[in-house]
Amino acid sequence: MKIKSYLYSQLSLSFLPIFLGLYFITSIIFLVKIASLTSVITIDGFELFKLYSYTIPKIIFFTVPISFFISLVITLAKLSSEYELIVITSFGLNPMKILKIFFPTTLVLSLALVVISVGLIPKTDYLMDTFLAKKKKEANFNIKASEFGQKFGDWLIYIDKKDGKKYENIKLFKTEKGLDQFILANEAVLNNKDGELSFRLINGKAFYIADDELNQIDYKTMDINDSIVNKKGFIFTDAINYWKYNLTRGSDIDDFTFFILTSLFPLISLFLVIAFGYYNPRYEKNRSIGLSLVAVVIYYVITKYLTKNVDLHSLYIAPTLWIIGTYYLYTKTTKKLY
Structure with missing residues (x-):
């Protein structure tokens, strides 16, 4: 129990700086995009904050999976560099048992990301589009005093x-x-x-x-x-009906699959955490961060390719290929030594 608490305390020390850094950088990017809208519409400080709040689910979705995965790897790599993993292993906690310690938290995190991406992002996108349409219509309407015609x-x-x-x-x-x-x-x-x-x-x-x-x-x-608007197509009510409407018509399939596969990334990459985090500092160099970044890029490239080419089939093809590949890497590196 004490070892479990110690591992999570080390994880929190790694996760918070990485997450806050990525969150800050991503927020700046979204704020720049929002600021560019002022060339078309006029917004005050409250409306700027309102638009930013609509982007928060996207910021969390893009930053948390990467932050959590890299934090897990860095946590184990730090323990390896300080010879603490050797001591922990001597107490009977082999790599698979450590993986089981992190599994429940990673599962909850991935499920939360699914809810955010599939549930909240469509809603906030709709609210932002509605707000911008309202402001653009208002911007185009400019009646001046004492003018005819x-x-x-x-x-x-x-x-x-x-x-x-x-x-x-x-x-x-x-x-x-x-x-x-x-x-x-x-x-x-x-x-x-x-x-x-x-x-x-x-x-x-x-x-x-x-x-x-x-x-x-x-x-x-x-x-x-001003005019009677006949709204056509789907009127947003909730996320379930939104995806049901779009998927049955073959639209936004790549977004749907990308959301789910990105949310599952931390969960299906646990074998990589062990493979990258475990190393002997006496004989090997710490390459955990570089390897983690390479793994993130490869996964996102594979995910983007599959979502564009095989649609909904990517929901089982991508996780299956990734788990098999990462487990194979784990067996060839960490498993045979620990």
Whole structure:
């Protein structure tokens, strides 16, 4: 029990610096991408933080598997360099028993990554796309005070005064099927709901003028929409329906398989942790970090190739090939010595 606690304490000392470093670097990359959006839309500090929060699941997904795998290797390599693994082995903890100690935590981590990647990332992507569509629609809408010839949807619009999203003395006019429609309002507020703009007119009159009659309506509030949007395709409700909809239509299959295979990377690479972490410092050099980085690159290249070419079949082909290959490497290096 004490050895188990000691191993996890050493793992935490390795994991936190690596994870925080990668998290910081990845956050900077995403923040730069968000900042580039300011050339198209205007966002304040709160909205910047909101957009960044939508990227957090992706940042965690991209950083945690690599951080955890490298941390495991570094932990065992450090113990090897200080001859502690030799002492631990002398107490009866061979490499497979040490692997079993780390297995439950690695399993929970991989399952959590599956939930984050398959469950949270589609939701946050949808929220970000909705937010950006809303802001872009608002950016394209720029009615100026005291100017003629401006339009809001099908309406010609003229305003006397503008303050942010609040307007004063508004006139709206349009002709439709031989009927002239003229609306006056003392005040108006622009609303933007998921990229659909509408004016809420306050305290005014509406006139409907035909060839033989004139109708007048006095109102306290009236909503005028920019346009009626017919949404087609899938409306996001939850991750299960999202993937069911896309997979049955053959879209986003490579994303789905990549998410799962990347999430499983720490779990199916445990034999590599033993193979890279165990070495005799008297006769061998510590190459654990270099070997770990090479393994990460190879796995991601294989994963990308299989997800692009064999679709859902990569979910069992990639783990099977990886486990067989890593176990073979383990038997040829660590197993025969320890």
